[in-house]
Amino acid sequence: MNRILIIIIIILIVIFILTSFTRMNKLKKPVDNFEIRGCDKSGCGHYLADRGHRKHLGIDVITTKGQIIKSPITGVLRRLYPYTTAPNITGYAIKKGKLEVKIFYVNWLNSLENGTLVKEGETIGTAQDIAGFYKDSNMTNHIHVEVWENGKNMDPTPYFL
Ligand SMILES: [Zn+2]
DSSP states (O other): OOOHHHHHHHHHHHHHHHHHHHSSSOOOSSSSSBBOEETTTTTSSSSTTBBBBBBBSSEEEOTTOEEEEEOOSSEEEEEOOOOOTTTOOEEEEEEEEEEEEEEEEEEOOOTTTTTTEOOTOOEEEEEHHHHHTTOTTSSOOOEEEEEETTTEEEHHHHOOO
């Protein structure tokens, strides 16, 4: 009797572990040629890279200026200014339930306003010239992508692999 109970518990644990793997949302890549910025003379593009007094809370995805950027998720979009002092530098937050993706250094589309529902893979704008903004020819141009779940900052990397 005890043995049967133990076997049932083990089976339930295995089912729980297997479904928790599939529960991890895979997100659509925001660009076709998805590549995380490595380290250049301005810094590194990986999650938690050193930014002096703080850590890098996202990943940098290499872009060329004007490149089409697509939404990683289906969700409700909000326009963002990543830097309070630079109104030319823009981005989005896209939220679906407990999941929120933030993308910085994207030119807005006029048709996408706060509260617009966008679909996964839908074009949401074009890549800005953040390297040009910093007047830094050593910087690889990129967009910055953050993933938040239940308000907790996550490593975006496994979501896009
Ligand atoms: Zn970044």
